[in-house]
Amino acid sequence: DREGQLLVDEVLDYLKLSAQRKKEVRRLLISDLNPSAVSQALGRMRSNQEYVPLAVSALARSRADWLYGINLTRACTLLGRKVGFNGLLSIGRVQTPILGLVARRDEDIENFQPKPYFEVFATLLTAKDERFKAKWIPSEACQNWMDEDGRVLDRRLAQNVVDRIIGQQGTVRRVEDKRGKETPPLPYSLSALQIDAARQLRMDAKKVLDSCQRLYEQKLVTYPRSDCRYLPEEHFSQAPEVLATIRSNIFSLSKAVDNALPERKSSAWNDKKVGAHHAIIPTSLRIDLERLPELDRKLYELIARQYVVQFYPDHTFRKRVIDVEIEKGLFRASSRQTVEEGWKGLITSGKSDQRPGDDESNEGNVFLPELAKGDVLDCPEAELKEKLTQPPKPFNDATLLSAMTGIARFVQDKNIRKILRETDGLGTEATRANIIELL
Known part of the structure; x- marks a missing residue:
């Protein structure tokens, strides 16, 4: 725009x-x-x-491209010739930082040296014979034996903790019960669509853009190069018609549409956050989707599903965290259990997300028992787990697009990082796919 x-x-x-x-x-x-x-x-x-x-912004970018891109391309090409490289060394305001990001990641992977680290898990037994596991949380006194990510690197230290707590009793120091919710994900911008399509459909960014353009030209979806994930509030009145179209066009979503709540207005409808174009959504045009190429059909369904979830309840869950002190050491267990599936029944396969917490303290889908501060628990067993640090993963289309839209997290300078957080990242919705293709 x-x-x-x-x-x-x-x-x-x-x-x-x-x-x-x-x-x-x-x-x-x-x-x-x-x-x-x-x-x-x-x-x-x-x-x-x-x-x-908008015009002033575009003019500033074009002048930056001239000053930075054209001049540095010429300078680097001439320097390359001095060392025997006769090709063109292209420098771009967007492409060069992205190339640097990929090169740095590849270098990190190549130079990575795995290191062992150690975790301790205590098996705890309540007065009602309920078992659960809690993970050791090292204290500040252990800092000399830990890396910058808080992982214990000394086996002897971890083994000493195991030996000290087996057969001992622990006291509950904290029990925290929380109710939480996750609202439906917003409708797609082009970058968000490209990221999800890469993960779910194995489509590269350029194919997603081309497919979305075809769907737009066939009047099946709205403007495809949008950088916005919100919708004008006046569009809410059109929701019943769009939902009916989705039911007609996609048999696999007909039940989902029937269970939707057309009167539910999600946070997606917000005039203050809509720019020149709104999020990518289906139009009200009914068509036999079998006429479309397979990838176009799948992409249309992805866009339609993201629209339908706007009319579903929040995903709600409860989370319990228990801190236990054993022999002056802190052990933490957490678990999470679904209360209402809500919109996640459409995005996932409808399976419950009842699972242990991020600390992996519990095995299996077990919600922690009812306990109170001061309760005494037995620790009949303890386990030392040795793990290896993992190298960073190479970029793919999804992660590279995510990096481009969230480039601030890769910048160390605080002032520059703050500025970048207020922008849309590197590139635009229309150019990111071409930049990835070029590189």
């Missing part, structure tokens, strides 16, 4: 329109190619003056 805004504004400047005539120019924003949607867009055109900042 920024580049398109600058392109048209440059035409207006070339035509030497007066300031008064420029004020009369209005901009038509079309996100849906169906006639009814185009007609609505014609009725809400806005003054072109409102979009001046």
